[in-house]
Amino acid sequence: xxxxxxxxxxxxxxxxxxxxxxxxxxxxxxxxxxxxxxxxxxxxxxxxxxxxxxxxxxxxxxxxxxxxxxxxxxxxxxxxxxxxxxxxxxxxxxxxxxxxxxxxxxxxxxxxxxxxxxxxxxxxxxxxxxxxxxxxxxxxxxxxxxxxxxxxxxxxxxxxxxxxxxxxxxxxxxxxxxxxxxxxxxxxxxxxxxxxxxxxxxxxxxxxxxxxxxxxxxxxxxxxxxxxxxxxxxxxxxxxxxxxxxxxxxxxxxxxxxxxxxxxxxxxxxxxxxxxxxxxxxxxxxxxxxxxxxxxxxxxxxxxxxxxxxxxxxxxxxxxxx
Amino acid sequence: xxxxxxxxxxxxxxxxxxxxxxxxxxxxxxxxxxxxxxxxxxxxxxxxxxxxxxxxxxxxxxxxxxxxxxxxxxxxxxxxxxxxxxxxxxxxxxxxxxxxxxxxxxxxxxxxxxxxxxxxxxxxxxxxxxxxxxxxxxxxxxxxxxxxxxxxxxxxxxxxxxxxxxxxxxxxxxxxxxxxxxxxxxxxxxxxxxxxxxxxxxxxxxxxxxxxxxxxxxxxxxxxxxxxxxxxxxxxxxxxxxxxxxxxxxxxxxxxxxxxxxxxxxxxxxxxxxxxxxxxxxxxxxxxxxx
Amino acid sequence: xxxxxxxxxxxxxxxxxxxxxxxxxxxxxxxxxxxxxxxxxxxxxxxxxxxxxxxxxxxxxxxxxxxxxxxxxxxxxxxxxxxxxxxxxxxxxxxxxxxxxxxxxxxxxxxxxxxxxxxxxxxxxxxxxxxxxxxxxxxxxxxxxxxxxxxxxxxxxxxxxxxxxxxxxxxxxxxxxxxxxxxxxxxxxxxxxxxxxxxxxxxxxxxxxxxxxxxxxxxxxxxxxxx
Numbered sequence: 001x002x003x004x005x006x007x008x009x010x011x012x013x014x015x016x017x018x019x020x021x022x023x024x025x026x027x028x029x030x031x032x033x034x035x036x037x038x039x040x041x042x043x044x045x046x047x048x049x050x051x052x053x054x055x056x057x058x059x060x061x062x063x064x065x066x067x068x069x070x071x072x073x074x075x076x077x078x079x080x081x082x083x084x085x086x087x088x089x090x091x092x093x094x095x096x097x098x099x100x101x102x103x104x105x106x107x108x109x110x111x112x113x114x115x116x117x118x119x120x121x122x123x124x125x126x127x128x129x130x131x132x133x134x135x136x137x138x139x140x141x142x143x144x145x146x147x148x149x150x151x152x153x154x155x156x157x158x159x160x161x162x163x164x165x166x167x168x169x170x171x172x173x174x175x176x177x178x179x180x181x182x183x184x185x186x187x188x189x190x191x192x193x194x195x196x197x198x199x200x201x202x203x204x205x206x207x208x209x210x211x212x213x214x215x216x217x218x219x220x221x222x223x224x225x226x227x228x229x230x231x232x233x234x235x236x237x238x239x240x241x242x243x244x245x246x247x248x249x250x251x252x253x254x255x256x257x258x259x260x261x262x263x264x265x266x267x268x269x270x271x272x273x274x275x276x277x278x279x280x281x282x283x284x285x286x287x288x289x290x291x292x293x294x295x296x297x298x299x300x301x302x303x304x305x306x307x308x309x310x311x312x313x314x315x316x317x318x319x320x321x322x
Numbered sequence: 323x324x325x326x327x328x329x330x331x332x333x334x335x336x337x338x339x340x341x342x343x344x345x346x347x348x349x350x351x352x353x354x355x356x357x358x359x360x361x362x363x364x365x366x367x368x369x370x371x372x373x374x375x376x377x378x379x380x381x382x383x384x385x386x387x388x389x390x391x392x393x394x395x396x397x398x399x400x401x402x403x404x405x406x407x408x409x410x411x412x413x414x415x416x417x418x419x420x421x422x423x424x425x426x427x428x429x430x431x432x433x434x435x436x437x438x439x440x441x442x443x444x445x446x447x448x449x450x451x452x453x454x455x456x457x458x459x460x461x462x463x464x465x466x467x468x469x470x471x472x473x474x475x476x477x478x479x480x481x482x483x484x485x486x487x488x489x490x491x492x493x494x495x496x497x498x499x500x501x502x503x504x505x506x507x508x509x510x511x512x513x514x515x516x517x518x519x520x521x522x523x524x525x526x527x528x529x530x531x532x533x534x535x536x537x538x539x540x541x542x543x544x545x546x547x548x549x550x551x552x553x554x555x556x557x558x559x560x561x562x563x564x565x566x567x568x569x570x571x572x573x574x575x576x577x578x579x580x581x582x583x584x585x586x587x588x589x590x591x592x593x594x595x596x597x598x599x600x601x602x603x604x605x606x607x608x609x610x611x612x613x
Numbered sequence: 614x615x616x617x618x619x620x621x622x623x624x625x626x627x628x629x630x631x632x633x634x635x636x637x638x639x640x641x642x643x644x645x646x647x648x649x650x651x652x653x654x655x656x657x658x659x660x661x662x663x664x665x666x667x668x669x670x671x672x673x674x675x676x677x678x679x680x681x682x683x684x685x686x687x688x689x690x691x692x693x694x695x696x697x698x699x700x701x702x703x704x705x706x707x708x709x710x711x712x713x714x715x716x717x718x719x720x721x722x723x724x725x726x727x728x729x730x731x732x733x734x735x736x737x738x739x740x741x742x743x744x745x746x747x748x749x750x751x752x753x754x755x756x757x758x759x760x761x762x763x764x765x766x767x768x769x770x771x772x773x774x775x776x777x778x779x780x781x782x783x784x785x786x787x788x789x790x791x792x793x794x795x796x797x798x799x800x801x802x803x804x805x806x807x808x809x810x811x812x813x814x815x816x817x818x819x820x821x822x823x824x825x826x827x828x829x830x831x832x833x834x835x836x837x838x839x840x
């Protein structure tokens with residue numbers, strides 16, 4: 001029973017981090033139509049920033065300032081946002097497909113940087129001894145407290161994005177996505193809004209990266225691979241319903257359940273097949289992506305459902321006011 | 323000087339591989355109007371089909387190349403029929419996401435069938451031809467000659483096909499304006515099949531060449547996707563001739579860049595070139611034709 | 614014909630007839646559904662109700678290449694040449710569905726538009742607007758169609774070129790025996806050479822009569838021919 005409970009705590013924590021990522025992608029793709037398939041870059045930058053700010057100084061590399069955890073989290077958001085700002089500045093005027101390939105390029109360059117700049121990142125050996133939040137609570141309660149931290153942050157991100165979506169800001173983003181604004185606003189304004197959405201989404205991705213790093217306690221360039229950190233998030237958002245805030249969270253939990261369930265399945269494979277387990281699960285991700293697009297294009301909770309809900313609520317509020 | 327020429331040779335070899343990938347990407351982009359992100363993984367698939375023919379059926383590599391490429395076309399046509407064709411009426415970006423899914427499925431299949439480890443077509447080391455030059459020497463492996471020669475032959479054949487055959491002209495027409503092609507009476511579904519056929523054939527051969535140049539591994543094509551895209555964009559999307567110039571430019575630039583930057587950042591070069599082109603000449607540098 | 618795009622019926626019961634050998638002109642205000650009617654005949658707009666028949670056979674909602682094979686050519690209003698193909702290649706594309714020898718058809722096109730023979734190796738994208746229109750019409754004629762649909766063949770052309778274009782259209786009709794259905798903004802000039810004309814408004818037939826009678830009709834003149 002204890003094992004089951006502690007697995008449940010682990011499951012919710014990781015799914016919660018993925019839900020934060022899914023919400024971040026929803027700001028970029030769902031609301032604004034920005035095609036980012038370099039999520040892993042912003043997650044890795046956030047994770048490394050927070051780790052290097054908070055670990056104890058080391059003899060082998062320059063990072064390691066031993067600062068408190070909250071500083072690491074804020075720093076993670078800032079560096080990811082700064083990276084996104086410069087990437088966005090040069091690429092956000094591009095069509096969706098060109099932006100997509102540009103973000104792949106960014107992810108590749110970040111990977112090379114983390115691997116090669118050993119003076120800063122300790123290279124392929126990675127950085128261990130990452131301080132873990134609530135370590136003082138001990139083996140039993142630490143995971144629970146960490147889970148609560150993830151859930152609180154998830155709730156904060158959810159309500160901020162939900163408010164932003166319903167505010168005029170979110171409507172402008174939607175109009176930009178649907179190309180409705182080009183006649184009303186100058187190209188400059190449109191680009192500014194796209195940049196805001198891109199930077200905001202990337203900052204949240206950086207935060208998720210930091211959470212993940214402190215949850216696991218170790219970072220290395222290989223830990224951030226596009227499959228689990230970019231494409232899994234895409235499947236979550238698309239399956240949940242891109243543009244729909246609740247859908248983004250729901251998709252994250254459901255797909256994480258399928259994904260971790262697939263691990264149980266592959267664990268049952270005969271030993272000679274075990275090395276192929278990762279490949280099987282990669283195929284599963286691809287298959288899920290294609291199947292959702294073919295049979296449930298809008299996702300489980302569609303954006304139009306949500307718009308109908310919004311309109312009904314506004315009507316109710318008006319009636320009450322009037 | 324010899325060092326420089328040696329890098330030019332490497333650049334031409336890499337350029338040949340990228341060109342074969344970029345032509346197909348550019349054609350599918352121009353005619354089907356979406357960025358086919360599984361293109362790199364089709365390159366991988368072709369390379370592994372050839373590996374089976376060489377290692378298990380003991381066919382010579384030169385005979386394996388066309389057979390493997392044809393087999394890869396079959397897989398692409400299945401993907402088109404089961405997935406892409408059904409989504410063709412939706413937005414191009416949906417097709418793009420679907421092609422990412424196809425890429426993951428292909429890579430997974432390659433890894434399951436052939437294993438995750440690095441493999442080679444023929445064990446042992448090829449003795450290079452050594453050409454003394456000035457203070458040093460230039461080394462060219464026999465495989466390098468096959469790669470460059472093969473690319474040259476295929477590109478010439480493509481040129482003849484596009485310029486002088488009915489279907490080739492129709493492909494160029496459809497790349498220009500698919501709607502007009504339809505009302506002109508061109509059987510566009512047939513042209514789509516030809517586009518997949520030619521694009522994937524060239525990609526598969528490019529993948530095999532990449533395996534001959536270095537080694538085979540399940541992400542060989544995915545790693546090539548970025549420079550292949552860069553080459554296609556540099557040449558102007560939908561322009562097969564531009565893709566040739568783009569492929570050669572990116573290949574040479576990546577290899578020559580090692581003179582001035584850390585070789586481990588080589589992949590960043592194609593990215594930098596691509597971003598610069600997208601900002602300053604979004605229609606491509608070699609898109610000389612007026613439209 | 615009733616139909617349109619995405620559930621909106623732009624055409625609300627339009628009725629058009631072209632007899633063999635006729636030139637028929639469709640005029641009407643913007644948004645009347647003129648171009649949509651042409652596209653509907655050619656299977657490019659889904660018809661909810663109504664039929665399109667050609668030579669006694671039903672062609673409603675057929676694929677364009679099947680309609681072309683039956684002898685109906687279509688020249689769209691804009692972007693109607695393949696810019697990166699040569700003039701000769703553009704003409705080849707018109708004959709894509711033909712498996713027989715189409716050299717005689719090409720010679721006829723060159724006789725009709727001699728400038729195209731001179732420019733045959735030039736890229737269509739480098740031609741002037743009038744020459745492009747010739748290429749577009751020539752491409753449709755490569756099939757030796759029985760009926761040619763022209764969507765505003767003189768749009769954006771200089772006045773002198775417009776006269777030439779109308780002369781060519783009449784020649785295609787008389788010399789090659791091709792029936793013609795065209796949408797035209799230069800309504801007076803078009804009606805003068807037409808056998809019959811239709812006036813469409815708001816997706817419906819408003820008037821149909823011979824070209825002469827429509828020109829003489831005061832109401833039509835006031836409302837649609839600019840007084």
